[in-house]
Amino acid sequence: MESGKARGISPRALFCALFAASPTTIPHMTELLLKGGRIIDPATDLDRTGDVLVRHGVIVALSDTPLSSAENTFDCEGCIVSPGLIDIHVHFRDPDESGHHQETIASGSAAAAAGGFTTVCCMPNTTPAADSRSVIDAIKHRATAAGLTRVFPVACGTIDRRGEVVAPILELVEAGAVAISDDGDGIADSDLMKRILSLVAASDSVFMQHCQDPTLTRGAAMNAGALATRLGLGGWPREAEELMLRRDLTLNRSIAARYHAQHLSVVESVIALREAREAGQPATGEASPHHLLLTEDACGDWNTLAKVNPPLRTAADVEAIKTGIADGTITVLATDHAPHPAQSKETDFASAAFGIVGLECALPLYREALIDGGVIDWATMLAMMTCEPAAVAGLDRLGLGRLEIGTPADLTIIDPDAEWIIDPATFLSAGSNCPFAGREVRGRAIATIIDGHFTSRQIGPSVEGRAVVR
Numbered sequence: 001m002e003s004g005k006a007r008g009i010s011p012r013a014l015f016c017a018l019f020a021a022s023p024t025t026i027p028h029m030t031e032l033l034l035k036g037g038r039i040i041d042p043a044t045d046l047d048r049t050g051d052v053l054v055r056h057g058v059i060v061a062l063s064d065t066p067l068s069s070a071e072n073t074f075d076c077e078g079c080i081v082s083p084g085l086i087d088i089h090v091h092f093r094d095p096d097e098s099g100h101h102q103e104t105i106a107s108g109s110a111a112a113a114a115g116g117f118t119t120v121c122c123m124p125n126t127t128p129a130a131d132s133r134s135v136i137d138a139i140k141h142r143a144t145a146a147g148l149t150r151v152f153p154v155a156c157g158t159i160d161r162r163g164e165v166v167a168p169i170l171e172l173v174e175a176g177a178v179a180i181s182d183d184g185d186g187i188a189d190s191d192l193m194k195r196i197l198s199l200v201a202a203s204d205s206v207f208m209q210h211c212q213d214p215t216l217t218r219g220a221a222m223n224a225g226a227l228a229t230r231l232g233l234g235g236w237p238r239e240a241e242e243l244m245l246r247r248d249l250t251l252n253r254s255i256a257a258r259y260h261a262q263h264l265s266v267v268e269s270v271i272a273l274r275e276a277r278e279a280g281q282p283a284t285g286e287a288s289p290h291h292l293l294l295t296e297d298a299c300g301d302w303n304t305l306a307k308v309n310p311p312l313r314t315a316a317d318v319e320a321i322k323t324g325i326a327d328g329t330i331t332v333l334a335t336d337h338a339p340h341p342a343q344s345k346e347t348d349f350a351s352a353a354f355g356i357v358g359l360e361c362a363l364p365l366y367r368e369a370l371i372d373g374g375v376i377d378w379a380t381m382l383a384m385m386t387c388e389p390a391a392v393a394g395l396d397r398l399g400l401g402r403l404e405i406g407t408p409a410d411l412t413i414i415d416p417d418a419e420w421i422i423d424p425a426t427f428l429s430a431g432s433n434c435p436f437a438g439r440e441v442r443g444r445a446i447a448t449i450i451d452g453h454f455t456s457r458q459i460g461p462s463v464e465g466r467a468v469v470r
């Protein structure tokens with residue numbers, strides 16, 4: 001949903017932003033022809049079989065009839081050619097002066113590329129937190145050096161994410177932050193939140209809220225209910241999410257900042273977001289793979305891999321999120337990729353860290369929940385992974401999230417029927433905390449391309465011999 005505000009950003013600033021986020025270490029390929037794939041571009045309602053020609057990193061031709069051979073040809077028959085996938089909610093733990101994590105922008109970028117993602121937005125709960133120009137600069141620098149994914153930083157709403165002092169939001173946006181969030185925590189203080197929303201509106205950025213009323217979740221480890229009681233674990237009430245979301249939407253009524261609710265987990269949040277959107281608020285929301293496929297039952301044997309924030313809920317909540325996706329209330333799919341070292345999970349449930357890794361298995365999990373589940377089709381699902389998240393984070397202004405002549409050749413080649421088994425031991429992410437280990441899934445990104453260069457190519461049993469570059 002658009003705010004309707006003019007987007008005052010100069011062509012030169014656009015170019016600089018895109019250039020800064022462009023990987024530089026990939027070998028240059030002048031010309032690349034993607035042959036015979038099902039080209040889907042949700043942004044332009046394109047869905048047809050044909051060829052895509054890339055020259056000097058830009059899409060120069062789309063054709064129903066075969067184009068003549070180029071310098072490099074990639075056979076896409078039986079595959080989907082999509083705009084590069086975008087995940088606006090990942091944790092790369094970099095910088096990390098705490099020494100508690102192993103993921104870096106380099107390993108996270110490799111994981112993103114392997115999962116089919118060309119662009120990610122990384123959350124600011126780093127050490128130090130992303131509340132200064134120097135940290136934003138460091139993230140951009142490391143992302144460019146890693147050279148595998150466009151990484152756009154999200155900056156803090158408050159200094160050190162403490163929820164006490166408003167961060168220099170205008171300066172942080174000017175430095176390159178594409179969104180503002182204290183993710184990991186919600187902004188509890190209503191007056192502070194109001195001021196932050198005003199600054200976000202003034203900077204034409206977006207606020208991404210982690211909706212959690214902290215006064216209701218002290219000591220909470222999993223969804224409040226009979227199962228938590230039986231396991232002797234602190235219960236996380238569903239109201240903790242709905243209360244903050246409804247408060248924000250109420251505060252934002254007169255401010256009309258772009259507002260994005262992260263990782264929705266309960267029925268009531270979907271209803272609140274639907275009402276706000278129907279009333280014309282520039283509010284959006286996202287769903288995560290685990291909240292679409294798992295319920296609190298996954299915590300039943302004290303499985304710490306199923307400990308996430310917000311917690312896994314009930315089957316009725318899963319259905320409500322799917323309904324919200326089907327009716328367009330929820331427009332974005334995001335992983336909340338949150339790597340943790342093994343020892344953070346190999347402990348008792350109450351002490352274990354919250355979070356799972358998602359980048360390398362998100363695509364088939366979304367397929368299972370949404371396409372196999374009869375909720376939406378491929379084009380709609382890809383919209384939720386390309387043009388819709390691009391619009392939320394303002395990346396559409398850089399030409400990202402679409403597949404059109406003249407746009408950067410960020411592309412994902414998907415074998416929709418590749419069958420494989422999720423094995424976290426093979427992940428390029430430094431984290432392997434994934435409750436989907438051993439799951440048989442369908443659908444895989446077999447190649448990821450940025451600016452016309454391959455950042456990942458999967459050669460597995462199901463795709464070997466099909467995807468050949470010559």
Ligand SMILES: [Zn+2]
Pocket residue numbers: 183184185210262263309310
């Ligand atoms: Zn969060």
